[in-house]
Amino acid sequence: MTDPAAVARLAEDLTSGLKTGDLEDFYRDLHRHPELAFQEHRTAARLAARLRAAGFEVAEGVGRTGVVGVLANGDGPVVWLRGDMDALPVQEATGLPYASTVDGVMHACGHDVHVTWLAGAAEALAAGRAVWSGTLVVVGQPAEEAGGGAGAMVADGVHERFPRPDALFGQHVAPGLAGFFPHTPGLTMSASDDIEVVVHGVGGHGSRPESTVDPVVTAAYIVTRLQSVVSREVAAKDSAVVTVGQFHAGTKSNVIPAEARLSLNLRTQEPHVRERVLAAIRRVVEGECLAAGCPVPPEVLLTPGYPNTVNDAALDEEIAAVHRQLFGDFTVFDFGPAMGSEDFSLLAPEGVPYDYWYVTSTPAAVWDAAPGEELAEKLANVPGNHSALFAPDLSVLLPGVRTLVSAALSRFTA
Numbered sequence: 144m145t146d147p148a149a150v151a152r153l154a155e156d157l158t159s160g161l162k163t164g165d166l167e168d169f170y171r172d173l174h175r176h177p178e179l180a181f182q183e184h185r186t187a188a189r190l191a192a193r194l195r196a197a198g199f200e201v202a203e204g205v206g207r208t209g210v211v212g213v214l215a216n217g218d219g220p221v222v223w224l225r226g227d228m229d230a231l232p233v234q235e236a237t238g239l240p241y242a243s244t245v246d247g248v249m250h251a252c253g254h255d256v257h258v259t260w261l262a263g264a265a266e267a268l269a270a271g272r273a274v275w276s277g278t279l280v281v282v283g284q285p286a287e288e289a290g291g292g293a294g295a296m297v298a299d300g301v302h303e304r305f306p307r308p309d310a311l312f313g314q315h316v317a318p319g320l321a322g323f324f325p326h327t328p329g330l331t332m333s334a335s336d337d338i339e340v341v342v343h344g345v346g347g348h349g350s351r352p353e354s355t356v357d358p359v360v361t362a363a364y365i366v367t368r369l370q371s372v373v374s375r376e377v378a379a380k381d382s383a384v385v386t387v388g389q390f391h392a393g394t395k396s397n398v399i400p401a402e403a404r405l406s407l408n409l410r411t412q413e414p415h416v417r418e419r420v421l422a423a424i425r426r427v428v429e430g431e432c433l434a435a436g437c438p439v440p441p442e443v444l445l446t447p448g449y450p451n452t453v454n455d456a457a458l459d460e461e462i463a464a465v466h467r468q469l470f471g472d473f474t475v476f477d478f479g480p481a482m483g484s485e486d487f488s489l490l491a492p493e494g495v496p497y498d499y500w501y502v503t504s505t506p507a508a509v510w511d512a513a514p515g516e517e518l519a520e521k522l523a524n525v526p527g528n529h530s531a532l533f534a535p536d537l538s539v540l541l542p543g544v545r546t547l548v549s550a551a552l553s554r555f556t557a
């Protein structure tokens with residue numbers, strides 16, 4: 144279907160029968176029972192049950208805890224709708240009546256919203272199957288946060304065991320006054336890599352540093368010198384972030400330890416920048432260890448994380464047009480690529496177009512009360528993803544279902 148206005152009308156029709164209270168109950172239940180990466184057994188079972196009840200053929204345990212539901216509805220394109228299901232090791236501090244009941248675990252990234260959207264979209268499209276033709280595949284992905292969930296599903300044959308997608312859609316709740324749908328044609332999220340560094344020094348008594356090679360000082364120089372990688376080696380037009388998130392060394396004030404460990408995270412948006420920054424990190428680490436006289440070369444272990452997420456520009460423009468029809472021109476805008484990362488794109492086979500957009504979810508009262516005049520100031524002052532205070536407004540549940548339903552309808556045959 145190609146006329147955005149017609150698609151939007153159809154999406155409204157198909158979702159008009161959904162009960163907001165039911166979606167809210169489902170969401171609150173998921174929020175109360177968050178599960179960490181690859182432990183999403185209860186969440187997966189809840190999603191699978193709803194998909195089965197709606198008439199989908201459902202496979203569980205795909206990529207360990209993933210769920211795949213297939214609704215074959217005649218000739219036409221195969222559309223995948225993907226949502227991630229895992230929670231985070233965060234102690235919830237929202238004080239909500241439906242706050243997490245699991246100590247130290249919270250749906251702080253809003254993946255419970257994503258599962259609710261998937262369930263609602265699956266049910267609406269199944270109930271309205273008379274008006275579209277094609278195959279709908281609903282993918283509940285595990286372990287987006289801890290890494291490896293999408294990769295695990297691919298390794299488990301998600302592209303071979305189920306109908307291969309002709310188009311793939313995903314969306315994420317984001318901070319910002321609830322009810323906007325940012326869309327970016329092209330690059331929308333960055334590549335992420337983790338790097339572990341081990342500095343091998345020579346330990347000894349704190350009173351006799353001359354008999355040691357102090358890895359604390361060496362690692363401190365590394366941290367400092369790494370700050371010049373982005374500022375001095377990356378062109379102003381390019382983007383990169385190098386963060387040292389962990390620095391572990393030592394046990395006692397008068398003992399010089401034998402090693403220090405650093406954990407780095409790298410975000411980039413272009414392969415040539417990534418290569419350049421990775422090479423610089425290796426050079427800085429090796430150079431500082433050489434300068435300090437470390438007896439053994441350092442270890443630099445790269446764990447490749449997520450690739451860039453690059454929306455198909457034509458597909459994004461098509462879906463953005465539909466969402467404008469649904470919610471108003473002013474609700475859809477492009478805020479450019481983010482430094483956040485996702486493994487969503489791994490679920491798209493080579494060459495298959497995909498589109499990933501955002502649904503802003505900050506409650507109006509929270510947004511209005513946040514200090515600041517400019518959008519950026521306000522954004523900095525409301526709880527964002529991964530915050531212990533992150534609390535998406537329930538008003539985004541139905542719109543998030545509509546965005547998915549309309550995207551699928553836009554691709555399906557009438």
Ligand code: ZN
Nearest residue numbers: 252288528529
């Ligand atoms: Zn997250």
Ligand code: ZN
Nearest residue numbers: 252254287315
């Ligand atoms: Zn997330």
